[in-house]
Amino acid sequence: MIPIDPLWLLVLPLLFAMGWFAARLELRQGQARQRNDFDELAAGVEALLEDNSQVAMARLLAAIRENPEALGLQKSLGRYYRQKGLPDRAIEVHLALLGRSDISEPLRESTLLELAHDYMAAGIFDRAEQSLDLLAQSSLAQQALGLQLDLFQRQRRWADALRVADQLAAASPDAAALATERFHFLMELGRQDQAAALCPDHPRLQEGPEPVLGLHVCAHCGFQTRRHYWQCPGCHHWDGLHPIQ
Ligand SMILES: [Zn+2]
Known part of the structure; x- marks a missing residue:
């Protein structure tokens, strides 16, 4: 698969928006104002294409400020910040969007979900949890x-992780959904009998008190360690670590 630069996630809607702005502004605004808004967006996109993200972000923010209709763009910009490794900026942009009174309900919900991702990326887990709670209904x-x-696993809150996994599994058409995860959560909680009912042949049921030593590598993320873990410390996948011969 060819990797898609996340940049395009932002640029494509921008290009559409520019056409839309241009058409709309022609209808309602004077020439000077139109030129200003359009130039700001165009300069923002150009800077993005040159991968000059600081200039791009400044220009896009200026364009968004001038165009209250461009709320969806603001969400995309926040997401772009996060993908560029700037979760604090992403939080700022998404919070500003949520603070507006003229935001539609679907956009509010999807921005809240983005905000939860931002908080996770920034390691602010309690805020991530609060944002996700607001989306429960x-x-x-x-x-x-x-x-x-994902959040509860990172925090090693196994009882909460099990509750959520059970909820997700109940809503899934696949009877075996999340069986591996639920098995390990039950093992972490010391509920071996219930775990065995889910995955009776899992090797963890035979494990001794000491971890298996030796170089191991994760099949999902390539993380290397000198002992075996059931859950990869790098990517949190279960059963991904294998010994290197
Ligand atoms: Zn891994």
């Missing part, structure tokens, strides 16, 4: 649960 409830599962 929303149309994005399932996505919020998926992120909550």
Whole structure:
């Protein structure tokens, strides 16, 4: 698969928006104002294409400030900040968007989900949890649960992780959904009998008190370690570490 530069996630809607702005501004604004808004957006896109993200972000923010209709762009810009490794900026942009009174309900919900991702990326787990709680009754409830599962695993909150995994599994058409994860959560909680009912042949059921030593590598993220873990410390996948011969 060819990797897609996340840049395009932002640039494509921008290019559409520019056409839209141009058409709209022609209808309602004087020439000077139109030129200003359009130039700001154009300069922003150009800077993005040159991968000059600082200039791009400044220009895009200026354009968004001038165009209250461009709320979706603001969400994309926040996401772009996060993908560029700037979760604090992403939080700022998404919070500013959520603070607006003229935001639609679907956009509010999807921005909250983005905000939860930002907080996770910044390691601010309690805020991530609060954001996800706000989505419990929303149309994005399932996505919020998926992120909550990730969150609880990172915090090693196994009882909470098990509760969420059970909820997700109950909503899934696949009877064996998340069986591996639920098995390990039960093992972490010392509920071996229930775990064995889920995965009766899992090697963890035969494990001794000491971890298996030797160089291991994760099949998912390449993390290397000198002892075996059931959960990869790098990417949090279960059963991904294998010994290197
Ligand atoms: Zn890994």
